[in-house]
Amino acid sequence: MKDVVISRLGELVEGLAKKDEQKKAWEDFLVEFAEVCGKSDLKEKLKAPISNLLDRISEKELSDGIELLHEKLDNFPTVDVYKAIIEALGKKNDEYLVKIAELRDVLSELSTPIIHLWQDVLLAPVIGTLDSQRAQNMAEKLLENIADTRAKVVIVDVTGVSMIDTIVGEFLIEMFSAVKLLGSDVILTGIKPEIAHTLVKLGIDFNMVIIKRDLESALKYTIGKFSKGTEKKQSNTKRGDIDEN
């Protein structure tokens, strides 16, 4: 078998692929195959050549190629080759699953920062998808921060959230109620038009909080509110020009 493969290498490769890249992949495989064929425990020894091949050609090209070798070569160990292919694919699949699991962990580590904007104001930008674990972490962190800093206003910005379904809506409503119980005001900013649409259809409203279009309006509002409080003591001239948006 070894000698047959090597002597017919050129012819076989021509039949197996059209493009140079694939031809080279098959050539490398056939050379490695010739090396191990006839040896015991063939399937195990075929695994490495097969997975190298799979990195370079598609599954379809591989199965077409094996079919051709099966026809052209007497005693081609088709069964062992297929066993090796199935195991190589299984291993690849396992590797993907590990990767996916790791990516998930990376995502869930994305912590939700809480920014102390100034004395009495906290900013909580919400980013990405809120699964129950992340939502829980964020709420706890925010409430702790409020208790520590005695913030009077919390701006929750959802610009980075692409969708609010009922569970995220429920979570936000709960978090807002808890913040208010601590004696702080909530300003919600950054609801995108398409999300507003959806929220209306779902029947979720955030009427327990102050809503501002964006961070800028929220800041203006907050500054206005505070300066109103302090300036009143001195003079009353500044009233009325506060951006309510």
Added chain:
Amino acid sequence: MDDKNFNDIDININDYDIVLKIKDENDIAVSRQMAKSFAQKNNFSLADVTKIATAVSELSRNIYRYAKEGYIYIKKKETEPDKDVSIEIIAYDRGPGIENVEQAVAGGYTTSERSLGLGLSGIRRLIDSFYIKSEVGKGTVVMAEKRRRRF
């Protein structure tokens, strides 16, 4: 393989562009993301993409919450090539079923703690046609369809 016949609904897996098994919480985000990409690819407006993704998110969560596991099927439907396009979503499970379907669909009814019970009623308003079939002890099938608006 499960028998995908559920009373009068006959689901042929091969007809669907997306078939997703829902069995852990991460699958909810995956299904939502896939629905979103699929709707975007088929040129639905941003508002409608968001509605479709939200509806799928609600359906997947219901499967995960109440039935533990089930399937989401999504396909594109068109009368003629690129004419009257719509996206059909089916949520299928063999969970406990819903005792009072009318109430569940009307909204404000929930069997879970700390929940608003706005999912099913919301889906109905988010999409264009809605069908639900549920039998206690057998399972639940929800079918939802959203048509593409012309600009």
